Every structure is written in structure tokens, then in C-alpha cells.
Amino acid sequence: GENVEQHPSTLSVQEGDSAVIKCTYSDSASNYFPWYKQELGKRPQLIIDIRSNVGEKKDQRIAVTLNKTAKHFSLHITETQPEDSAVYFCAARLNQGGKLIFGQGTELSVKP
Amino acid sequence: GAVVSQHPSWVICKSGTSVKIECRSLDFQATTMFWYRQFPKQSLMLMATSNEGSKATYEQGVEKDKFLINHASLTLSTLTVTSAHPEDSSFYICSARPTGTSGPQQYFGPGTRLTVT
Numbered sequence: 001g002e003n004v005e006q007h008p009s010t011l012s013v014q015e016g017d018s019a020v021i022k023c024t025y026s027d028s029a030s031n032y033f034p035w036y037k038q039e040l041g042k043r044p045q046l047i048i049d050i051r052s053n054v055g056e057k058k059d060q061r062i063a064v065t066l067n068k069t070a071k072h073f074s075l076h077i078t079e080t081q082p083e084d085s086a087v088y089f090c091a092a093r094l095n096q097g098g099k100l101i102f103g104q105g106t107e108l109s110v111k112p
Numbered sequence: 113g114a115v116v117s118q119h120p121s122w123v124i125c126k127s128g129t130s131v132k133i134e135c136r137s138l139d140f141q142a143t144t145m146f147w148y149r150q151f152p153k154q155s156l157m158l159m160a161t162s163n164e165g166s167k168a169t170y171e172q173g174v175e176k177d178k179f180l181i182n183h184a185s186l187t188l189s190t191l192t193v194t195s196a197h198p199e200d201s202s203f204y205i206c207s208a209r210p211t212g213t214s215g216p217q218q219y220f221g222p223g224t225r226l227t228v229t
Contacts, residue, residue: 001172032216043205043220044156051216089155093216098209099146100218102155 002027004092006103014111019080021106023090024072032093033073034100035064037086044089048075080110113139116208118221125196126229132192133224135206141186142208146218147179150203162189186211196228 003026013019025033031052036044050057050064050073057064061080066073077084090103115138125131135145143164148156160181161169168181180192189208193200203225207218 034217041203041223041225043222046217049217098144098216098218099158099161100207101158104155
């Protein structure tokens with residue numbers, strides 16, 4: 001089945017710096033790659049997503065890149081702010097059944 | 113739009129009892145819902161895919177007789193943890209995929225914190 005690996009597990013940056021989180025997936029049939037932000041005790045919130053027919057997508061300070069050949073995708077957050085501090089999860093959707101498989105998560109800490 | 117609720121938001125039960133968690137799509141119909149379990153500081157692990165009007169599909173290693181799923185309507189799926197034990201204590205989150213849309217997005221509920229004493 002699909003396996004999603006996410007790195008790093010923790011990331012600490014200074015306010016204003018950029019943060020990059022990387023994920024790899026195993027199933028080449030996966031075609032949808034969302035990123036979620038989760039605050040403690042809350043539901044995951046979709047922050048950006050990308051489909052397999054697109055290489056890059058940007059939404060203000062957040063961007064996602066996808067390399068289908070290498071089967072990896074990355075989240076880029078620029079001009080980080082303390083309120084960006086949270087746990088971020090990548091996920092891959094299997095073509096069959098539509099279920100999402102999540103990465104292990106990255107705890108991002110943005111220091112003022 | 114696309115709101116998913118869960119009830120209860122938290123529950124404490126004694127070992128050996130059963131607990132039912134509800135997942136509702138409030139403003140859309142969902143033929144398919146998903147149930148996840150999340151232990152502290154860990155990722156969301158898919159437990160099962162719930163399909164309206166048919167049996168749920170369980171992920172490998174998830175006991176279907178322990179985690180009973182019923183998806184009796186297009187807006188409601190329930191997860192019953194039977195004979196709960198302390199190791200079942202976790203954060204249970206559902207998600208719902210709108211029926212009739214071509215988009216891949218799922219909408220998550222707020223989660224239910226289960227503590228088994």
C-alpha cells in the first residue's frame with residue numbers, strides 16, 4: 001500500500017525566515033497531495049493542495065511543489081510568523097477509494 | 113459550507129464498556145466518510161472507510177468487531193468502540209467527502225477525545 005514519509009519531525013525557525021517540509025510517497029498512482037495544519041486538540045485544516053498534473057502551486061506565503069518522477073512534494077512557508085507554529089501533515093490520496101495516507105507530521109516552531 | 117460535526121467532543125468511559133461516536137455532515141451529503149485515530153504527538157492513522165448503505169472497509173490491523181461502523185444515512189456515520197480498554201484512549205477524527213463532486217477534498221470533523229479508565 002501507499003507509504004508517506006515526512007521530514008523533518010521538528011523544525012524551529014526565526015520569525016521572518018522560510019520553512020520547508022518534505023514528503024515522499026511510494027505509490028505512483030497517487031494523484032492528490034494536500035497539506036494540513038493542526039493545532040493542539042483541533043481538527044486538521046487544509047492549507048494548500050496540489051494535484052498530480054501540476055508541478056507547483058502558490059497561495060500567498062505558502063507554496064507546494066511536486067516532483068512526480070521522484071515521488072516527492074514539499075511545503076514552503078515564507079516570511080514565517082509565530083502563528084504559523086503548529087504541526088503540519090502532508091498526505092497522499094490513493095487513486096482507489098480516495099483515502100488519504102498521512103505523513104508523520106512536522107512540529108514547526110516559529111520564534112519571535 | 114462543508115461543515116462536519118462530531119459528538120461527543122470528549123468522553124470518559126470505564127474499561128469494558130462501549131462508546132459510540134457520531135460524525136455528521138451538516139450541509140452536504142457524504143456517501144463516503146473516513147475514520148482516523150490519532151495518538152498524542154502522532155499522525156492520523158486511517159482506521160476504516162465508511163460507505164453509506166454498505167459495510168465499512170477496514171485498514172489492515174484494525175479489528176472490525178471492536179470498532180463497529182454504521183453509515184445508515186448520507187449525513188451520519190457512527191463509530192462504536194466496543195469493550196473499550198485504556199489502550200483505546202485516543203483522539204478519533206472523522207472526515208467526509210461530498211457526494212456528487214469531482215473534487216478530492218475531504219472535510220474533517222473536530223475530533224472526539226476518548227479516555228478509557
